[in-house]
Amino acid sequence: MKLSSSGLSQQSPEGDKNCLNSELWHACAGPLVSLPAVGSHVVYFPQGHSEQVAVSTNKEVDAQTPNYPSLPPQLICQLHNATMHADVETDEVYAEMTLQPLSPQEQKDVTFLPADLGTPCKQPTNYFCKTLTASDTSSHGGFSVPRRAAEKVFPPLDFAQQPPAQELIARDLHNNEWKFRHIFRGQPKRHLLTSGWSMFVSAKRLVAGDSVLFIWNDKNQLLLGIRRSNRPQTVMPSSVLSSDSMHLGLLAAAAHAAETKSCFTIFFNPRSSPSEFVISLAKYVKAVYHTQVSVGMRFRMLFETEDSSIRRYMGTITGISEFDPVRWPNSHWLSVKVGWDESTAGERQPRVSLWEIEPLTTFPMYPSPFPMRLKRPWPPGLPSFSGMKNDDTGIN
Amino acid sequence: MKLSSSGLSQQSPEGDKNCLNSELWHACAGPLVSLPAVGSHVVYFPQGHSEQVAVSTNKEVDAQTPNYPSLPPQLICQLHNATMHADVETDEVYAEMTLQPLSPQEQKDVTFLPADLGTPCKQPTNYFCKTLTASDTSSHGGFSVPRRAAEKVFPPLDFAQQPPAQELIARDLHNNEWKFRHIFRGQPKRHLLTSGWSMFVSAKRLVAGDSVLFIWNDKNQLLLGIRRSNRPQTVMPSSVLSSDSMHLGLLAAAAHAAETKSCFTIFFNPRSSPSEFVISLAKYVKAVYHTQVSVGMRFRMLFETEDSSIRRYMGTITGISEFDPVRWPNSHWLSVKVGWDESTAGERQPRVSLWEIEPLTTFPMYPSPFPMRLKRPWPPGLPSFSGMKNDDTGIN
DNA sequence: GTGTCGGCCGTCTGCCGACAA
DNA sequence: TTGTCGGCAGACGGCCGACAC
Numbered sequence: 036m037k038l039s040s041s042g043l044s045q046q047s048p049e050g051d052k053n054c055l056n057s058e059l060w061h062a063c064a065g066p067l068v069s070l071p072a073v074g075s076h077v078v079y080f081p082q083g084h085s086e087q088v089a090v091s092t093n094k095e096v097d098a099q100t101p102n103y104p105s106l107p108p109q110l111i112c113q114l115h116n117a118t119m120h121a122d123v124e125t126d127e128v129y130a131e132m133t134l135q136p137l138s139p140q141e142q143k144d145v146t147f148l149p150a151d152l153g154t155p156c157k158q159p160t161n162y163f164c165k166t167l168t169a170s171d172t173s174s175h176g177g178f179s180v181p182r183r184a185a186e187k188v189f190p191p192l193d194f195a196q197q198p199p200a201q202e203l204i205a206r207d208l209h210n211n212e213w214k215f216r217h218i219f220r221g222q223p224k225r226h227l228l229t230s231g232w233s234m235f236v237s238a239k240r241l242v243a244g245d246s247v248l249f250i251w252n253d254k255n256q257l258l259l260g261i262r263r264s265n266r267p268q269t270v271m272p273s274s275v276l277s278s279d280s281m282h283l284g285l286l287a288a289a290a291h292a293a294e295t296k297s298c299f300t301i302f303f304n305p306r307s308s309p310s311e312f313v314i315s316l317a318k319y320v321k322a323v324y325h326t327q328v329s330v331g332m333r334f335r336m337l338f339e340t341e342d343s344s345i346r347r348y349m350g351t352i353t354g355i356s357e358f359d360p361v362r363w364p365n366s367h368w369l370s371v372k373v374g375w376d377e378s379t380a381g382e383r384q385p386r387v388s389l390w391e392i393e394p395l396t397t398f399p400m401y402p403s404p405f406p407m408r409l410k411r412p413w414p415p416g417l418p419s420f421s422g423m424k425n426d427d428t429g430i431n
Numbered sequence: 432m433k434l435s436s437s438g439l440s441q442q443s444p445e446g447d448k449n450c451l452n453s454e455l456w457h458a459c460a461g462p463l464v465s466l467p468a469v470g471s472h473v474v475y476f477p478q479g480h481s482e483q484v485a486v487s488t489n490k491e492v493d494a495q496t497p498n499y500p501s502l503p504p505q506l507i508c509q510l511h512n513a514t515m516h517a518d519v520e521t522d523e524v525y526a527e528m529t530l531q532p533l534s535p536q537e538q539k540d541v542t543f544l545p546a547d548l549g550t551p552c553k554q555p556t557n558y559f560c561k562t563l564t565a566s567d568t569s570s571h572g573g574f575s576v577p578r579r580a581a582e583k584v585f586p587p588l589d590f591a592q593q594p595p596a597q598e599l600i601a602r603d604l605h606n607n608e609w610k611f612r613h614i615f616r617g618q619p620k621r622h623l624l625t626s627g628w629s630m631f632v633s634a635k636r637l638v639a640g641d642s643v644l645f646i647w648n649d650k651n652q653l654l655l656g657i658r659r660s661n662r663p664q665t666v667m668p669s670s671v672l673s674s675d676s677m678h679l680g681l682l683a684a685a686a687h688a689a690e691t692k693s694c695f696t697i698f699f700n701p702r703s704s705p706s707e708f709v710i711s712l713a714k715y716v717k718a719v720y721h722t723q724v725s726v727g728m729r730f731r732m733l734f735e736t737e738d739s740s741i742r743r744y745m746g747t748i749t750g751i752s753e754f755d756p757v758r759w760p761n762s763h764w765l766s767v768k769v770g771w772d773e774s775t776a777g778e779r780q781p782r783v784s785l786w787e788i789e790p791l792t793t794f795p796m797y798p799s800p801f802p803m804r805l806k807r808p809w810p811p812g813l814p815s816f817s818g819m820k821n822d823d824t825g826i827n
Numbered sequence: 828g829t830g831t832c833g834g835c836c837g838t839c840t841g842c843c844g845a846c847a848a
Numbered sequence: 849t850t851g852t853c854g855g856c857a858g859a860c861g862g863c864c865g866a867c868a869c
Contacts (some may be wrong), residue, residue, distance in 0.1 A: 051743065091671045101687050122670060129670040170830055174861055222865055225829065229863060274525040275487045276519060276680055277696035281672050284680020291497050292678065300673035426845060566851055570840055575850060616845055621850065625842060832866080840859075848851080 054281035056258070058159045059208055060119040060246050063128045064305040065339050066158050070117050070130055076145050076316035079110045079134055079301070082358070082368040084285050090307050092278035100282055106290040108326065108366030111142045111316060114300060127260050130206070130303045132313055132347045136293045145316065148248075162250040162260070163188050164343040172236055178228040178247075180217075185226035203228070204367040205249065205259035213259060224422040234320045235259075248343070261289055262306070262343075262414025310369075314390055322390035323367055324404070332356060338383075348383065352374045352394075358386060435490055446562045452654070454555045455604055456515040458644050459524045459656040460701040461735050462554050463795050466513050466526055472541050472712035475506045475697070478754070478764040479708025480681050488674035497824055499686040504762030506530075507687055512781075516782070517604035522635065526699045528709055532689045537723055541712065549615060558582050558646040560739040565639045568632055574624040576613075579792050581622035584647045589617055601645065601655035609655060631655075644739070658702070658739075676731070706765075710786055718786035726750060728786040730769070734779075744779065746771040748790075754782060759770070 047099045063067065072079045089095050112134035121128050123332070138147060163184035165171075171178050192199035196221035200218040216230040230414065239249070244264040251257055276284070285301070292299035303313060328334075357364060369386040449550035457464065467473045485491050492626040508530035516525050529750075533541060559580035561567075567574050588595035603609065612626040612659070637643070640660040647653055672680070679698070688695035699709060731743045753760060765782040 077536055088671060099693065120670065125658065127670065131673075170832090173831090176834085176862065176864095182828065211869070218863095220864075222830095222867095223828070227863090274516065274523065274698045275484065275529075276672070276677050277684070277698060279696060280680040280684040281677070282680075284672055284676040284684040286679075287679040287683040288673070288676040300675060302670045302673060305669055413833060564851060566853090569852090571853085572841065572843095578849065614842095616843080617850095618846095619849075623842090629841070828869105830867105830869085832868100834864080834866100836861105836863090838859105838861075840856085840857105842857090845853080845855100846851105847853100848849100 038098050038315070042116045045332055050193075056252060056254075056256075057119055058250055058252055058260040059260050060121070061163060062159055062164075062258075063121075063126075063208065063262060063342075066343060066345050067337055068129060068305040069134075069302075071313065073114055073117050073313040075114055076137070076230050077112055077114045077134065077146050077313050077321045079112050079289065080312040080314075080366075081106060081286060082366060083308070083310055084289075084301060085282055086310070087304060087308035088278070088281050088285060088310065090302070090309065092281060094278035096282045097279050100279065102362060103286045103290040104291055105207045106286060108363040108368060109146065109319070110289060110293055112136050113137065114313070123209065125263070125309075126208055127263075128305060130305070131300060132303060133298050133300050134313070138296055153236070161188055161252070161254065162248060164246050164248045164321075166246045166264075166341065167236075167241060167243050172241055172243045172245075174245065175234060176229075177232045178215075180226035180228060182226060184249070184304075185217075185417045188249050189217060189226075189257075190251075192217070196207055200408070203257055206258040207259050208263075219338055234328075246343070263319055309384070310388065310391070312368075318390050319367075326389065326394060327396060328352060328355065328389065328392075328394050329370065331416055332394040335395065336387065336392045348375060348377065350383075350392075359374075446702060446729050448759075452648060452652075453515055454646055454648055455644075455654040455656050456517070456524050456562075457656065458555055458558060458589050458654075459517075459522075459604065459658055460498050460743050462739060463733055463735055464701040464707070466515075466528075466699075467510050467711040469510055469513050471510055472710055473508055473510045474502065474619070474715040475685065476681060476708040476710075476761060476762075476764045477502060477506070477685050478504060478759055479704070479706055480685075480697060481678055482706070483700060483704040483708065484681060486705065487700070488677060490674035492678050494675060496675065496682075498758060499682045502511050502682060502686040502689055504759040504764060505715070506685060507541065509533065510709070511523070511694060519605065519610065521659070522604055523659075523703075524699070524701060527696060528689070528697050529694050530709070531694045532692055534692055539635075555646045555648065557584055557648070560642050560644045562660075562737065563637060563639050568637055568641075570629060572625075574611075575755045576622035576624060578622060580645070581613075584645050585613060585622075585653075586647075588613070590615075592779055594820075597652055599628075601653040603655050603657075606682065640741070640747050651680045663681045688812065705780070706784065706787070714786045715763075718784075722790060723792060724748060724751065724767065724785065724790050729791040732783060734786045744771060744773065746788075 078210045085096055092220065114132060115135055116131075116133040119128065120131060163181065165181060165184065168179070170176055179424050189203065192201055198218055199219040200216060200220075203217045205213050205215070213235050214231045215235075216229040218227050218229055220227065235241075238259055241261060241263075246261040246262040246264070248262065249257060250260070250406045288299045291297070298362060301313070303311070305311075330352055332352045333349065334352060335349050337345050338348055341348045346405070350373045352371055353374050355370055356372065358369040359366070367389060369388055371389060371392065372386050373387055373392075374385075375383045434658050445467065481492055488590060501646040510528060510601060511531055512527075512529040514527045516527060517523065559577065561580065564575070566572055585599060588597055589621065594614055594616040596616075599613045601611065609631050610627045611631070612622040614625055615621070616623065632639075635657055637659075642658040642660070644656040644658065646651060646656070647785060682814045685694045687693070697709070699707070701707075727749055728748045729745065729750060731745050734742050734744055738740045746769045748767055748772050751766060753762050754770065755762070763785060765784055767781055767783050767785060768781060769788075769790065770781075771779045788823050
């Protein structure tokens with residue numbers, strides 16, 4: 036896995052000086068984001084990719100966009116390369132992945148192999164994340180460090196000094212160095228970052244509501260990342276290519292790669308994409324082939340909280356059907372309709388994919404009123420099956 | 432022709448408050464840029480579009496990109512819409528054009544119709560453009576206005592005051608208002624913009640070497656545009672779509688539109704695109720059908736100077752051949768190889784297109800050593816001809 | 828425990844003419 | 849004619865504890 040700070044060029048290979056432990060990237064991406072291992076087999080969903088482009092261009096896919104009948108809704112690939120990047124302007128994290136579709140025979144061979152689920156995403160343990168207040172971002176003062184965070188993450192101060200103070204050096208995703216004066220003063224006493232802080236705020240263009248993230252890693256380095264609040268949107272591609280052409284481009288690239296079994300490249304934006312659209316084959320196989328789901332079944336699903344930790348929400352499966360039967364028949368993408376136990380005005384999405392949820396098979400809340408009709412769904416990613424209408428799924 | 436300040440959204444139609452006379456857009460785009468009239472017939476060159484994308488993504492087209500055999504190298508279209516935009520972050524000007532390919536019969540009908548060359552691009556008359564100095568952009572002072580420029584473009588000062596001064600209000604491409612104190616002082620006397628200037632410099636992130644452009648229009652409004660120097664590049668699309676997918680997307684969009692005779696949308700970036708790739712049909716027909724060119728012939732061609740005016744450079748035609756015979760056979764795009772009279776280390780391009788040059792037929796410098804073999808080249812944009820190898824062009 | 832404020836000092840912004848290219 | 853500089857005055861940046869929630 037490579038990590039490079041990018042944005043200026045897609046072609047220049049970056050030197051080692053830009054390399055950085057992936058901890059910071061993952062911390063900025065969030066606790067739910069995991070990249071499949073390089074070399075492993077993954078499933079790519081053009082629908083999910085298309086949704087990410089729709090969000091990025093702020094434009095839904097045009098209804099008149101032509102289909103690519105040869106492109107299956109789920110494409111089994113080998114992940115040849117995955118590089119973590121951060122936009123040089125905004126620090127937005129993204130991943131560049133090189134995928135090679137498997138031949139039909141390889142798909143069969145691989146789908147029914149036992150496979151482990153890989154290593155879970157490694158969130159750093161010694162870190163803190165704080166949402167910036169008006170005082171933190173104002174030019175009038177510095178940054179107020181929560182007491183527990185400072186004691187856990189920063190090196191201890193020498194309390195013989197009065198007031199206790201030290202210089203902290205932190206590195207961001209681009210391996211740039213930021214120096215801060217860390218001081219413990221005031222009445223009551225508190226931890227503050229003073230000199231150097233305002234330069235960081237203005238350089239990163241942080242505003243109240245954005246978050247900063249400090250990590251103390253195993254090598255005794257201080258890492259510093261940012262996460263912007265959900266302002267309208269992140270980056271605007273604007274004037275390069277029309278959104279219609281972009282949608283066509285991603286479909287054409289995947290279709291061409293599928294036909295020729297050649298590599299293609301995609302970008303994954305963890306913070307803007309509604310869902311991961313490249314997932315490990317093992318996760319897919321487990322969810323689609325080895326998990327029983329049915330209407331009425333209870334489940335839980337992980338979400339990220341405001342302070343970058345994990346929370347589980349509960350819900351009930353209300354239906355199982357293709358998200359877009361016309362354009363993407365036989366697709367597992369967002370095939371599960373759900374209702375949420377706690378839902379504030381459509382806050383959580385009405386559709387999820389099988390591999391995103393944990394069905395609670397041991398304690399069903401009430402007996403399923405509908406029999407399970409998806410016990411063994413259509414084989415994934417096989418073009419020869421994509422036109423088949425007389426299977427046993429009952430959802431065509 | 433619509434003009435709107437954009438960048439946040441491709442879908443929201445902007446209100447009238449954002450509309451502005453197109454003078455400023457054209458002044459920022461440069462004196463050589465002209466947009467064909469809405470409703471008129473134009474020729475679209477996928478090769479040129481591809482070059483613009485290559486520049487924007489900083490990545491040349493991949494050699495393995497598949498061809499679209501059904502897409503001719505020149506596509507005759509009707510221009511249904513052309514909207515001028517400016518990037519909301521950088522103020523970079525660009526145009527959004529909606530094109531509809533003509534049917535083969537329409538192409539024939541239209542190609543041999545007499546057509547006027549349309550109105551030339553309207554450069555404003557009452558304007559000035561200054562490249563910013565270190566003093567202009569430093570935080571130590573204001574903007575030094577060249578004397579002739581101030582007297583020509585700004586409203587006259589009241590010299591009864593001591594010192595003479597006034598408030599100027601200028602509007603940029605987004606119709607934002609900028610207020611400046613214009614004062615005539617110092618020893619020797621000179622025109623200066625003081626209060627308000629530094630805010631403009633920092634808001635637009637101008638640096639020494641960039642240019643500003645003041646226009647006094649017919650409605651007695653002061654317009655204010657910027658032109659950045661040729662720094663590495665302008666905007667980086669980075670993380671939305673891989674450059675390969677973008678190349679494929681533009682080809683697929685044009686091919687699909689050509690097949691179905693439906694509309695497609697392109698963006699044209701006058702400042703970053705190497706050449707215009709949507710030109711009026713009249714210009715194309717005149718250059719390709721009604722102009723004699725041959726190897727050895729002298730020509731001249733317009734270029735933009737540093738101070739935004741026009742200069743002619745002279746050269747000699749050294750060859751006539753397709754730029755990319757494999758991928759784009761029978762293409763007129765950059766089909767003329769040239770040598771330049773004054774050339775500083777490959778400063779000017781070695782290939783141009785027929786419609787970019789003015790052949791000097793009246794005073795040939797020396798007799799053409801090679802007979803003209805392109806007297807009546809292949810008909811433009813007709814797919815039925817694109818595979819024809821036995822024509823009289825002799826370049827296959 | 829921490830967000831915001833008044834107070835205060837120091838730096839830098841920004842307006843001026845001098846001077847030279 | 850105009851680019852850069854030294855001089856200077858005022859604005860704002862930025863460090864401090866007070867105080868309240």
